[in-house]
Amino acid sequence: MYTEKVMDHFTNPRNVGEIPDADGIGEEGNPVCGDIMKIFIKVDDGKISDIKFKTFGCGAAIATSSMVTEMVKGKTLDEAEQISNKAVAEALGGLPPQKMHCSNLAADALHKAIEDYRSKHKS
Numbered sequence: 001m002y003t004e005k006v007m008d009h010f011t012n013p014r015n016v017g018e019i020p021d022a023d024g025i026g027e028e029g030n031p032v033c034g035d036i037m038k039i040f041i042k043v044d045d046g047k048i049s050d051i052k053f054k055t056f057g058c059g060a061a062i063a064t065s066s067m068v069t070e071m072v073k074g075k076t077l078d079e080a081e082q083i084s085n086k087a088v089a090e091a092l093g094g095l096p097p098q099k100m101h102c103s104n105l106a107a108d109a110l111h112k113a114i115e116d117y118r119s120k121h122k123s
């Protein structure tokens with residue numbers, strides 16, 4: 001039912017944890033199941049230099065969070081903002097249809113973390 005990539009990121013998630021002095025934090029809840037995800041970013045020179053996540057959610061949510069952190073590390077904020085829920089699911093080789101809603105959390109939390117950073121660093 002899950003692709004190998006999903007299982008890999010679920011059993012061995014990348015970038016799990018918190019960044020205590022994060023430059024931006026995004027939190028997103030999934031109205032479908034009530035699961036929650038938090039993403040922390042560090043920004044240097046307009047690029048995401050570090051990213052970590054915490055997910056209180058299902059295996060698909062963990063896998064998509066892990067994948068999104070790998071996809072955006074080192075990217076500019078503008079590039080990271082372009083990453084859609086669909087792109088994350090595709091990078092994992094797809095998700096079962098009943099689990100597609102789980103992939104919304106990761107990209108939405110990332111976009112909120114970028115918004116948070118931008119609202120604190122207006123210049």
Ligand code: FES
Nearest residue numbers: 033035058061102
């Ligand atoms: Fe809640 Fe997957 S069931 S995020």
